[in-house]
Amino acid sequence: MGEFELIRRYFAERAGRRDDVVVGIGDDCALLRPPGGDALLAVSIDTLVEGVHFLPGSDPARIARRLLGAVVSDLAGMGATPAWFTLALTLPAAEPDWLEPFAHALAERAAELGIVLVGGDTTRGQLTLTAQAHGWVAPQRALRRDGARDGDLILVSGTLGDSRGGLQVQQDQAAATESTRFLLDRFFSPEPRIGLAQALAPELHAGIDISDGLLADLGHICAQSGLAAQIELERLPLSPALIDYAGPRRAREWALSGGEDFELCVTAPPAALARCLALAAEQGIALTCIGQMRRGEPRVEVCSEGKPLPVSAHGYDHFGGDR
Amino acid sequence: MGEFELIRRYFAERAGRRDDVVVGIGDDCALLRPPGGDALLAVSIDTLVEGVHFLPGSDPARIARRLLGAVVSDLAGMGATPAWFTLALTLPAAEPDWLEPFAHALAERAAELGIVLVGGDTTRGQLTLTAQAHGWVAPQRALRRDGARDGDLILVSGTLGDSRGGLQVQQDQAAATESTRFLLDRFFSPEPRIGLAQALAPELHAGIDISDGLLADLGHICAQSGLAAQIELERLPLSPALIDYAGPRRAREWALSGGEDFELCVTAPPAALARCLALAAEQGIALTCIGQMRRGEPRVEVCSEGKPLPVSAHGYDHFGGDR
Numbered sequence: 001m002g003e004f005e006l007i008r009r010y011f012a013e014r015a016g017r018r019d020d021v022v023v024g025i026g027d028d029c030a031l032l033r034p035p036g037g038d039a040l041l042a043v044s045i046d047t048l049v050e051g052v053h054f055l056p057g058s059d060p061a062r063i064a065r066r067l068l069g070a071v072v073s074d075l076a077g078m079g080a081t082p083a084w085f086t087l088a089l090t091l092p093a094a095e096p097d098w099l100e101p102f103a104h105a106l107a108e109r110a111a112e113l114g115i116v117l118v119g120g121d122t123t124r125g126q127l128t129l130t131a132q133a134h135g136w137v138a139p140q141r142a143l144r145r146d147g148a149r150d151g152d153l154i155l156v157s158g159t160l161g162d163s164r165g166g167l168q169v170q171q172d173q174a175a176a177t178e179s180t181r182f183l184l185d186r187f188f189s190p191e192p193r194i195g196l197a198q199a200l201a202p203e204l205h206a207g208i209d210i211s212d213g214l215l216a217d218l219g220h221i222c223a224q225s226g227l228a229a230q231i232e233l234e235r236l237p238l239s240p241a242l243i244d245y246a247g248p249r250r251a252r253e254w255a256l257s258g259g260e261d262f263e264l265c266v267t268a269p270p271a272a273l274a275r276c277l278a279l280a281a282e283q284g285i286a287l288t289c290i291g292q293m294r295r296g297e298p299r300v301e302v303c304s305e306g307k308p309l310p311v312s313a314h315g316y317d318h319f320g321g322d323r
Numbered sequence: 324m325g326e327f328e329l330i331r332r333y334f335a336e337r338a339g340r341r342d343d344v345v346v347g348i349g350d351d352c353a354l355l356r357p358p359g360g361d362a363l364l365a366v367s368i369d370t371l372v373e374g375v376h377f378l379p380g381s382d383p384a385r386i387a388r389r390l391l392g393a394v395v396s397d398l399a400g401m402g403a404t405p406a407w408f409t410l411a412l413t414l415p416a417a418e419p420d421w422l423e424p425f426a427h428a429l430a431e432r433a434a435e436l437g438i439v440l441v442g443g444d445t446t447r448g449q450l451t452l453t454a455q456a457h458g459w460v461a462p463q464r465a466l467r468r469d470g471a472r473d474g475d476l477i478l479v480s481g482t483l484g485d486s487r488g489g490l491q492v493q494q495d496q497a498a499a500t501e502s503t504r505f506l507l508d509r510f511f512s513p514e515p516r517i518g519l520a521q522a523l524a525p526e527l528h529a530g531i532d533i534s535d536g537l538l539a540d541l542g543h544i545c546a547q548s549g550l551a552a553q554i555e556l557e558r559l560p561l562s563p564a565l566i567d568y569a570g571p572r573r574a575r576e577w578a579l580s581g582g583e584d585f586e587l588c589v590t591a592p593p594a595a596l597a598r599c600l601a602l603a604a605e606q607g608i609a610l611t612c613i614g615q616m617r618r619g620e621p622r623v624e625v626c627s628e629g630k631p632l633p634v635s636a637h638g639y640d641h642f643g644g645d646r
Contacts, residue, residue: 010426014426015440018439024442029442030441034364037359087368110338116341117348
């Protein structure tokens, strides 16, 4: 049983209903309507577990940066402006040598992201970190999974697969080179595309942040919009560092399903392409058209040199090993 | 280093500032001001770890009820009305025999509390559950720790020490009796005093829910209000079940410092006492005056038969063992 199936079977179908829940369980980020007030509250919660999401002994400062980058990226994927976060910290012991660099980096990264720590809980146990981010978005500017239309272009920000590459660098205990340093940085310091999402939002029909891998996340847009996505393998944006470290074949595989890149995947009508590219260029962020939304069975079709590829990878899935 | 000291030293002093944070880190519950809108957003996050907060092998339905009761109680202690919650669930494996009763009880308890599950994260690891509750409170109705005044009466709801008694019942593997069943129920199914807090709020100067033990939580009111609290040991409300199981001496000790009773501790001017008692009686909840706030060093003074008691317990503290 995969993570999505687990959530659907045990939790989503039983979740109650309230009129003030605009987007509820099953999305990366909930959208909630406060009493009075115009803006929607966006909330997202993410957990990192030692030995699952990072190797035992990882630098606590890097863990802090990764945790905040990941959870704020969910808000960015909705077009929301982050405001506050909470932290539930489960630690084997209250160890100053761990806490000091962790807390320092957490505060530093929070300041960079414009968010403030407003509460938390500290408990004893296996090193497990849960952060919840809160932000605000105007209802008409919220990026949704269900808004894609037939003919929309599919655009992704930055480069894909780097975070998976950074994980491999750690597993290989690879020597420090320019490429491995870049990939480790992409793994530990994801850069939520907050400003880009907000700038692009008026031009877009749908959007998501890529946390579970392009196939899985674009798959959410397909499922919720009732459309197929056709993408071309050769158009996936890859970093030179990833190609250098992993070779072009693995680089593409990881770009499709590696996960945790925290880049944006959005859809826009062809007429908006030039404007979208210009807005991204203004922010110095690459934006690449990788394919198009089409009528058809709601799934992602990958073509290479004009021919459909059999795709077996379905994006990163925490409970996928049980299948 | 205790939990409060850990939070203060590593996190609270570094937390940034935002004008929209009314009550931030260091309290059980944050109060946040949305853009536009009148009501304040109340958020609270709580973690339960297997082997720390409940025994390995505990009934998953009971864990679900305890988790929601505890986190919603933090909102009740602010006078807020709960609306939504999120769940970060770390599990050793996706085990239907555990998930099914857990998810069933979670949905049932959520419906009873009027809250809806809006999102979450599922990961692999040691069984660890983090819930965050969100609710709303009018600014003038929010119960604060810092509002107590000289001469205020100190009132507590329900009975104290029962949850600690329920823990002991489990540790002792005690036989099922009317008393042990009552104590286990108090441990696993805390009843957040949402309605009582809201009914009393207009009469009160300060309030908190008792999660860390009466001494610790009333101590927060003392510290933040700059006053001493004088309470009388003989006036602590004890359940017959607790006295039966633990004897009167341990019962009083646990009532002072056992923690996790999730009852209310509030302060009100003497003129409001009759009205407070009547409001509580309307809801069928006991409300007991246990002492008075006084000018003096901000700490809790416990008297027995008119004489001050030396108090060594400081409430339950997750990292207290390190001292």
